[in-house]
Amino acid sequence: MSTTATIPVICVEEGGLAAADITSAQRGWADANGFSGQRGRLLALPDEQSALAGYLFGTGPAQGRPALVAGFAGAALTAGSYRLEGAHGDPTQAAIGFALGAYRFDRYRQSKATPVLSLPADADADEVARLVEAARIARDLINTPANDLGPDAFEREIRDFATARNMQIKVISGDDLLDAGFPMIHAVGRAAAEPPRLIDLTWGYDGDPKVTLVGKGVTFDTGGLDIKTSASMLLMKKDMGGAANVLGLAHAIVSAGLKVRLRVLIPVVENAISASAFRPGDVLTSRKGITVEIGNTDAEGRLILADALALADEESPDLLLDMATLTGAARVALGPDLPPLYSTDDGLARALMVAGAAADDPLWQMPLWHPYDSMMSSKIADVNNAGSGGFAGSVTAALFLRRFVANAKAWVHLDIYGWAPEARVARPQGGTDQGIRAVYGVLRQRYPA
Structure with a gap:
């Protein structure tokens, strides 16, 4: 040697x-x-x-x-x-x-030393750097507790992210959400001390294919008036994991200079409890005009995503993809390591699964089983936000979101967990990236720099 x-x-x-x-x-x-x-x-x-x-x-x-x-x-x-x-x-x-x-989450530790690898011969140094940084972005954000990453702090983090990558940023906050046509984002976040907001990032040239990413940004989820148990609340700092992973993916896309016009939409809220909290039985009118009866205030993520997806869909993107820590039912079905994948394009879904398998970033396609739409029926509104009977919770959540996408050429929904309850290969215990390398692998093939 x-x-x-x-x-x-x-x-x-x-x-x-x-x-x-x-x-x-x-x-x-x-x-x-x-x-x-x-x-x-x-x-x-x-x-x-x-x-x-x-x-x-x-x-x-x-x-x-x-x-x-x-x-x-x-x-x-x-x-x-x-x-x-x-x-x-x-x-x-x-x-x-x-x-x-x-990887170690060292924000609150005095010791920040970690093992470092000298790159093997013939390794693509740029690819290594961008994918490791993409994962670090997602992991660090998810691991940060809500007292240091509420809506205001999360917006600052995203502004810094955008500035460092020459992305344009627009933020609609507080009651301005009502005037701008985002009533469900406003309703979910209005009870918190820090106002809800929609953050809109753009990068690239208008003539390139439109790729739009939407990430669920619930900085903490009490469950609202349908309050969670204390045990269920312990990990709710991770409920912005969809947004964190979308930002990691956006970093990889920008770093690689892929030929896309990238848009990133992140609705940021805290689902808190106060006198102004939205209630079970309320009926909300979405940006798209669909009315939603609130069957459970703890099914809030799909509400804020619906308004953001409706906005994204208005410009008919070539690909519209959302990530969200959306349902416990997804974990019951496939466990914490294998996120369900839903798509209107089966060929794209297969490509994502192949890319995920190659990159140790697995995904598994689940069906948009339209007969289950009836589980979300409402007697007084167009739809209920919580499926009845307790069956197929991840499928019904995906079907709920599907209602707000009509013009996108392809839509993908990833119901991620964003957390490794036990250490896995290349995934230490704690907040984790999911779906980044799989999606990036497909985008790199379709829209090379």
Whole structure:
């Protein structure tokens, strides 16, 4: 092994220890410790003086190996400078995986040291940087508690984001939302101390294909008058995870210079409780004119998304995509790691699933099953915001949103969780990115720079 300032991490496939570039004594050490290249296994290697020579890292069997398997190493290693050797696979994916696994949310910690990887030979440094930064943007925002990321602070973060990327920004706030035609965003956020708002970012040239992203930006969700239990409220700082992930995706698009006219719409509210809170049984008139009976004030995300989607749809974008931490039913159906994907374009949905599988960013298409529309029927309005009977909650939420999209050439809805309850490959426990690399992969193919 060569000696440099960086510490080697020698990647070994399952059963491939014999091919590793290590000494016979180190191979005996690995055998004695039961190391055979098991996926995610990290073993410190001594040199002849019993000092640290490096690490063995197991990548597991080739079949079913995650593209970002190096994330296990990034998560397990302490602060320092490292390099990958051996069978680490695609160099760009390996570098992305290591960096995402090494992510730490350090805003409130004195120690901010993390493991750092020297890029493998032939890795695409720009691609690594943009996708790691996209994930960091989403993770940092989701992990920040609501006392430091209420509507006002979130707007400041988004303004800084836009300024750094030469994006145009427009904000409609407070009662101005009523005059501008966003009554449901206003209704959901009016009870909070900080007013609701709609943030509108644009970038690119008008002649390029229109790609519009919409992200749910509920900075904290009490459930409103249909108040959540204390246990259910513990993670509600993450209810702006759709907006956080949309911003991460927007960063990747702008950084790569994709040939699109990008628009990002983020309705930002806190679903709070006060005398002015909207109530169960209220009827709201949406921007599109559809009237909505409130069956549950805790189904607020679809209300603010509906007004934003209606605005986006008015200019007939080539692609309209929204992300939202929308339903617990999605987690019941597919768990925390696999977001449901709904789309009016089955070919696009398949492409997103293929790209997600390749990037360790999985998505799974679910049906827009129109017979379930009747579950949201109302006797006094066009629709109820909460499906009856407790069945198919993610499907009915998607169908609710579908009502507000008529002109977009393709629409995609991702019902993400935005949280890793347990550490996964390249995803430490806590706020997480979902859907960014999958969507970016498709957009990069369709609209290359």
